[in-house]
Amino acid sequence: MNIEVKGLTKSFGPKKALDQLSVTFEEDKIYGLLGRNGAGKTTLMQILAGHTLPTDGAIELNGEKPFNNREVLKHICLVNENGNFKKKLRIKDVLKLASLFYPNWCQQTADYLLAEFGLDPNLKTKGLSKGMESSVGITIGLASRAKITIFDEPYIGLDASARYRFYDLLLEEYEEYPRTIILSTHLIDEVSNLFEEVVILQNGKLLLQKETDQLLELSLQVSGNKEVVDQFTAGKNVIHEAEIVGMKTAIVFGEKYNYEEVVQLGLKVERCNVQQLMVYLTEEKGGKVHV
Template sequence: MNITVEHVTKTFGEKKALNDLSLSLEANKIYGLLGRNGAGKTTLMQMLAGHITPTDGEVKVEGLSPFENREVLKNICFISENNNFKKKLKIKDVLKVSSLVYPNWSQEVANDLLARFNLSGKMSTKGLSKGMESALGITIGLASQAPLTIFDEPYIGLDASARYLFYDLILEAYQEKPRTIILSTHLIDEVSNLFEEVVVIQKGQKLLHETAENMMNKALHISGKEDVVDAFIKNQNVIHQSVIAGRKSAVLFGGPYNLAEVREHRLTIESINVQQLMVYLTEENRSGKLYV
């Protein structure tokens, strides 16, 4: 489903969670929604899911506002960290209710996921561990087959093997039935290979929206003698730098870069992952401004 967010501001009392945010997402892609705690990610996802309305601006899914719009909401599934179902029912009843909410619901997918997560329809949701609750939420999200499926840190309590199973299941579900998937996570490196595009939000504003490949191509991590690095990075956009025992490391963002020139300066090109890059991009300098 296509999404447009136009000049959206959301305030809670004196706190501004989103600040004149504009964003456009195309249908049938997997998006990583990244940012530090308090950046506004959950507020944005709640708006897309029709749970809250903007203070100013417009949020539209397929050209329509999702808030209190049944025709839109039936095609949106939002799975958050918790409270994805009533904890007084058995799992089979939770799935029955979900099947009535989502017109594209697949009971076959739901049954398969229950088996993979070692859950039984006869279990009461009241006694589930946090990991089991997360597994059930993931099951609902994927079995809904909703054209817009949103996951907000859905894996709390899952061990590493279960989390990696979740990532595999997202890819399987997407390949079998393409849809727009938005995944917000702090475990970025575990799942970054799934992202087709990355949106980074900082202080309620869009800091970056790039394909994952373009974002990584814009980053250059170099190291070498301090004076040589200083000379090379002059007039470059440096988002992070450090010095240890006279050897300096610097991360640049923007490009393009002449790698032959890097080698001519006898600088070493270091690796950098998506999580490190996101942290550096959202750091602030001493004046309180972002580096990008």
């Protein structure tokens, strides 16, 4: 199920959360949806999940709009940071309701995940800790086996070991039942190795969309003598630089760089990671666009 976002705009009074956004998500792929706070990520996910209407433009899933469309919505599961279920039910009742909505629901996966997270299905959701709430939300998302599964900061309250277990479980479930997974997170370093493709939003617009490997190939971090670093970076797209006591570090972006050329200059060289690129590409110093 392909997702086509076409000229999407969402306004809240004078503020545009999304501004003529156009982007495509292909089926059976894991996406990292990234950006700073206020970039429009949550608004995009809410519209995609049919929770709200756009002001202008459209989202189409295989040509169908999701809003108020039961046939489309049964194939979309959005797990938010919170508010994923009513806190008057037991965990097993929450999962029972979810199973009625999602036609591909896998109860075996749900039971397995509850056991992995140490959750008693008879517990009332009203008394759950934040981490336990997140675990229930993750269980719904993975067990739904919805063709489009969206996680918006789904692991608030989980400790590091539980988060890493979530990443492993997500990969296990994806390998067994491929689907489109869109993951929005600020913990980019932890999860970026899952991303097959990265989509970065800035001020409601698409800043960048690239395969993760390609994105990393287009970046380089060099460090060493300031004059030598400046010599190498002259005429290149420098997205970040730092200097101390005659030594300098710079990150360049936008082309495939020659490692040997850098090494021959006597500079230390390494690839950037996805989190560095998201942070530095979305900086707005002097209004410079780095991509």
